[in-house]
Amino acid sequence: MARVCIIDDKDVMRDSLTDILSGQDHEVTTYSDPQRALAELVPSRVDVIISDLKMPEMDGIELLRSLRSRGVDTPFVLMTAYASVSTAVEAMKLGAFDYIQKPFEADTIALVIERAVTLGRLRGENEALRASLRDWADNYELVGMSRAMRQVRNQIDRVAKSQATVLIQGESGTGKELVARAIHAASTRSTGPMLCVNCAALSSNLLESELFGHERGAFTGADKMRKGRFELASGGTLLLDEISEVSLPVQAKLLRVLQEREFERVGSSATIKTDVRVIATTNRDLSDWVARRRFREDLFFRISVLPVALPSLRDRREDIPELADYFLRKIAQREGREPKQFTARAMSLTENYHWPGNVRELENVCERAAVLCQDEKIDGSLIEPWLSSPDVQAETLVRPARPGHLMEDMERALIEQTLVKFNGHREKTAKALGIGVRTLGMKLKRWREEAAAMQQQSQRLAG
Ligand SMILES: Nc1ncnc2c1ncn2[C@@H]1O[C@H](COP(=O)(O)OP(=O)(O)OP(=O)(O)O)[C@@H](O)[C@H]1O
Ligand SMILES: [Mg+2]
Structure with a gap:
């Protein structure tokens, strides 16, 4: 079923076309006057426009031109009794989709409509893809x-x-993967695939077959041939995440594929050529690993042709406000509401904290704060308890933030973590914790009031 708009000055033609199209289950609107069609037609409500060529006020070509100049790109079919090649060519140049000669059969028109609808759909998909x-x-x-x-x-x-191999070094959470993806996107390989292998997550054998693939029967459990990442990423980029964790035997194989651009699947002697750009990341000092003989020196030189060192967040504190703002806006956009903001005190806390987990940790703090904050602004009292490195956190388990309040502080931390897990959903949180929703509500209210009182007090002290 398509929505078809017919524009023709002759009543007989409009009526017979309407009959044919309605009979084929299409929804039809008609205009006798092209000017009126121009003024009234709503492009999003029409899949195909069929227009006569010769009309007294405005001919079909002119109508098409006006539509296109207004940005209406609905598939347009021109029909005429006087088929001349030059008109057809002109219409096509203007972007008419099809051209039919009168008189025509019902089957012809059905086909034309089907093609036009397909075109419209493909255009839509193309747009979605671009978006x-x-x-x-x-x-x-x-x-x-x-x-x-x-x-x-x-x-x-x-x-x-x-095209050389890139080594991205940086502490955990500094944005190594983000940078790797940005490099791929900006490279000539951006239309090719970008695949990622986390070298730390796989045992040596599994990593080898993940990277290079295996033949059927190469080892127990290899019941099917499997292509490796070096084969699948051909024409694109392969990200080797945490390359320091690759075992020495697999390092030797990596060196060969980087040097010769060829390799064999596990259990096979057939050599496969590949065209892959490798980006490697590490959060360790690889040269130190070379010194300790845990990483091959020749491989280290191979991959560190183009090193990119990512600064830790504490070494670029001036980026913190912008990053925090960016994350809060991103979260708000995802949840479809207004973005929250940090109060001046909260902002100064984030700017002075040492961020052992770098940007990822800041993103997590923003996320938690956005979920838990009930007020317009996120105050320092909400985020302060989270700003401690993991080892300090372990300590807070025995030494509460406020001496003598261990139980309460732990309870609060547990409740907040659970709230975050359930995206702020109180019923689910209460159920998971085995307490009543009312109890949960009362506790949250009390903490909010305490925080507000503390804020007032600190404002009094400051002012
Ligand atoms: N400069 C930045 N701008 C915006 N977002 C960033 C930036 N740097 C990092 N991020 C975000 O921080 C998070 C962590 O980044 P990413 O995963 O790239 O870090 P990583 O260095 O690979 O971490 P790990 O060593 O733990 O694997 C991601 O959500 C990423 O989008
Ligand atoms: Mg990473």
């Missing part, structure tokens, strides 16, 4: 205008142009 690509590009948005981040951006641009 998702745009989203995708947005996801690689690297926030931060600090000197260090500007340098990183320059490096990404330079490195993207080359």
